[in-house]
Structures are given as C-alpha cells and as structure tokens.
Amino acid sequence: MAKLRIGVIGAGSIAQHRHLPEYATNQLAEIVAVCDINQERAAEVAEKYGAKAYTDYQELLKSGEVDAVSVCTPNYLHAPISIAALEAGLHVLCEKPMATSKAEAESMIAAAEKNGKKLMIAHNQRFVPSHQKARQLIASGDLGKIYSFRTAFGHGGPEGWSVEGKEGWFFQKEKAFVGAMGDLGVHKTDLIRYLLGEEITEVGAFVQTSAKDFATVDDNAVCVLKTESGIIGTLAASWAYNGREDNSTIIYGEKGTLRLEDDPNYSLVALYSTGEVVNYQLGKIQSNDEGGQKNSHVIEKFVDCVINNEAPPVSGEEGMKSLSVILAALESNESKRITEV
Template sequence: MSTLKVAVIGCGSIAKYRHLPEYNANNQVEIVAVCDIVPERAEQMAEEYGALAFTDYKEVLKVNGLDAISVCLPNYLHAPVSIDALNAGKHVLCEKPMATSKEEAEAMIAAATANDKKLMIAHNQRFVSSHQTAKEIIDSGKLGKIYSFRTTFGHPGPEGWSVDGADSWFFNKEQAFIGAMGDLGVHKADLMRYLLGEFTEVGAFIETNAKKNTEVDDNAVCMLRTESGIIGTLTASWAYVSGGDNSTVIYGEKGILRLEDDPTYSLIEEYRNGSVINHKLDKIQTNEEGGQTNTHVIDHFVESIVEDNQPLICGEEGMKSLQIILAALDSQESKQIISLKQGVTVK
C-alpha cells in the first residue's frame, strides 16, 4: 500500500504530544493536514510537520487523497466530526471518551459500518507492557480465581496539560460533558474490561469538590461487579496535588498482581507461597514527561488500516467502556446500583 495520508483535527496537547509525533515517527504515514479553530495553532503544527493548515474541519475532509483522520477535539465534538469523516470515506481514530451518550456512540459505529471504514478509540492502557503481561498471567490461570481489584487514575488536573490551562474546555460542562471520569476514569474502565471481561453492575459517588468555577466532576469512586462476582473499585481524580497515580492491583486466589504500583517495577507478582516476581518493563506514559514515549495507539491504528484488520479498540469496545462511565453518572444521580445488562436500575 502507498503512504497513508492522514490529518489531525484539533491541535491541542493530545495532538501536539501524542498524535502528531507518533504519526510523524511512522514511516507508512504522511501528515497532509492539521486543523484548529485557533489559526495560529494550526499554522504552527502545519509548519512543524509540513502539512496544510485549516480552521474548518469540513474543508480538511475535502483534501485530495486523504485516508484517515485523528479527532482530537473537545468531547462534545467527537461524535459529529467522526461521523462526518466516516461518511466522507475516511478512517477515524477518535480520542476518548468516544461520545457523550450511547446514542452518539451507536451512530459512530453505524457510520463506520455503512462506509466500511475503521473506527478506533484512543484507549492507550491496553498497549502498556505491564497491562499486557498482566492479561497473559490472568488468562493463564496462574492467579486462580480472581476475587477483587482496585484501579485508580489521578493527577493534579488538566490545567498543567491542556494548551488552554485553567480556561480549558475540560472544565466547560457543555463542551466536556464529563470531567475526571471522562478524562481518566474511562481509561480504567477500558483497562479493567480488557483484563477481567465485561462488567454487569456499577455504583458510584461522583463529586465536584476540588476545582472552582466548574460543574464537571473532579473526584469519583465507582464500584464495579462482573457477572462472575469479581468486585472492585475504580477511582478517578483531578485533585492529586503531587504527581499522579495510574495503578491497578488485582487480588486472586493464589496471588496478587500490582500494576504500575511501584516506582521501580511496572509489574509485581506476589504469591501465596511467598514467591515474588518483579518485572522491569516499559514505563506507562504520563503527561508530566512531555509525552516522549510511544503510546502504540497510532501504530496500531495505522497497522489496522494497512493490513485491513479490526482495531483492538473498535467502536463497539469504546462504547462498552463509555457505558460504564455513563452508568456511574446514572448511579450518582439516582442513588441506585445500575445494571449494564438491561440498562435498568437494580433495586
């Protein structure tokens, strides 16, 4: 196949530190266009990558020979822009959370199917070495029956990461729809589904208690249960004043797995018989390091197009992870446990 022509729509931090450098590093890709409503941002990225600059994404979709786009926009624009791109015959890599409702997510999936194009959601946690190794260990049966887990994703908030700082769309409810749960929690929902399978019930406490002048959540604690009875907590926070936490611990019948829970070892296996196995693997990506590591998201997306394979995090997978977050919001509002099986409240 000839070189894949791609465009990045939205030139904020996720495009600047992840999508554009990773496309640029992939020798099967040519970045042909970038787009941002702030002309200076688009022009700066266009100059850096030798691309055309646009302020209207609909003009990008008309670029001759364009194969694929990344949607790096505020959450409320994920679905409409992705659907327009799919209908224009482009493959789409969309940032998470994929949409602001189940209906939007279904419409994105339908557009991908109707146009026979790839739709991938940029959940990078599945590509982290410790998480992939943990999945192999769990699937092998080495831990025996899995009982419970805890997973968390927290940092000081998007102010230091977003190109707009404290004025970022992340804090605007109309544009973001959801706060820390959509920014961080949905990553962990996707990771736990990848490691443990589907969840059937969700309960949550969700608060806006740390950030001022915003209505979106900044602290959330969720309780999850699988059909087989694995129970655990998922927490998301924008209120960790020092550093961040991106750890997961899985408790099984024969042992415990600690993922990204130790400064030296990305994965630690601790067994009932006293044996401990320390794994020194590639570090998980953080915003603090300026994004100099490869998330493998872009490479996987490109590979899925070139080899005509279904991406690991296709639209359906993205929607299932989104539904856990939507159920958490429902739980907070209704003060009930929400069933993911029937979409009804469990009394």
C-alpha cells in the same frame, strides 16, 4: 508503498504531545493536514509538520487529500466529526471518551460499518507492557480465581498541561460533558474490562466537583464495579491528586496479587501466596511526567490496522462498552442507586 495520508482535527495538547509526534515518526504515515478553530494554532502546528492548515473540518474532509483522521477535539464534537469523516470515506481514530451518549456511539459504529471504514478509539492503556503481561497471567489461570481489584488514575488536573489551562474545554460541561470520570475513569474502565476479559454489569458511584471551583464538571469520582462473573472492585478517577500521578491497578486472586504500575522500580509485581515474588521490568507507563513511555502504540496500531485491513484493536464497540460504564456511574451518582450497565 504509498503512505497513509493523515489529517489531525483538533490541535490541542493530546494532538501535540501524542498523535502528531507519533505519526511523524511512523514510516507508514504522512501528516498532510492539521485543523483547529484557532487559526493561529492550526497554522503554527501545521507548519511544524509541513502540513496544510485548516480551520473548518468539513473543508478538510472534502479536500480529497487525506485517507484517515485523528479526532482530537473536545468530547462533544467526537461523534459529529467522526461520523462526518466516516461518511466522507475516511478511516477514524477518535480520542476517548468516544461520545457523550450511547446513541452517539452507536451512530459512529453504524457509520463505520456502512462505509466500510475503520473506527478505532484511543484507549492506550491496553498497550502498556505491564497491562498486557497481567492480562496473560490472569487468562492463563496463574492467579486462580480473581476476587477483587482496585484501580486509580489521578493527577493534578488538565489545567497543568492543556493548551488553554483553566479556560480550557476540559472544565466546561457543555463541551466536555464529563470531567475526570470521562478523562481518566474511562481509561481504567477499559483497562479492567481488558485485564479481566469480562464485562462490567453494575456500578455504584460518587461523582463530584470538590477541588476545581472553576469547573462545571466532576474532578473526583469513586466507583464500585461488579463484573458478570461477580468480581467486585473499586475505580477512582481524580484531577485532585496533587504531587504525584497515580496510575496503578491491583488485582487480587486466589493464588496471589498483581500490582501494576504501583512500584517505582517494577511496572508489574506478582506476589504469590506461596511467598514467591516475581518483579517484571517492562518499561514505565506513559504519563505526563518525565521518564514515562514515549510511544502510546495507539497511532502505530491504528496505521497498521488500516494498511493491513485488519480489525482495529480497540473497536467502536469496545469504546462503547467502556463509555457505557461511565454513563452508568453518572446515573448511579444522580439516582443514589446501584445502576446496571
């Protein structure tokens, strides 16, 4: 069977640490092109994977050499590049947040539909074993009625691992559009929607820049979220958690509590009101720290959905619903009011 020919657009950290190594180990994919506006970086990364280097993504899209692309660029380019790729008849895996506005997200979805191509958004938290198990337990009624949750994603900031450090696009509003809330908060928004199996309808948020004086985007955000059935909870996203990354989620239900990625030894701990405690060893979550899960499963799921002509596990519509919560949080912070999603 012919391998899926892949082009990776944007050769920064996420491409180098996640997309490229995972495509390289995937038996069904072949990396044929790498594109980056930094010519030296494009050439160096392309050489490592035996691929052709490009500095102009339009040229790559027109080459006829690729079947699908990963869009790993600064956030403001996600929509234009994804739409151009879909229009060129290519399948697209786009990094999160998928776009900088609802209108952009809708245009991406429309382009995928019009051209009959797959559009998948790289929300990898759905594929973490503890998160999948928790979703099953919640859906099965194991916890009874869900009352509340708290979820957090925080670390010391992207300057520690981004290829450009403090000079990077992550910290520039015109390129990133949003900071920690878009980088980390959108992951947790997507996770809560996935775990609870329902939509978030209202958001109250404080979104600020307090730790990175060189940044023009937020580095600390705390939100209160309410779902369609009335479950309320908090979400924190931060680039100011120095010392140790926090990627934990806690779900509070009528019959007990689930602690996800919170215990150093067990990725999921279920504490029941009967006193019973169930510890699940399901492999650690993927993180920038050593010892985390090496494969995010995003690449594997994307390649599989294209080859088997199946619906992407995280569709453009799903990406847009998670983005909408982030947009509502930004609006709530500006207006100082609870905002409907």
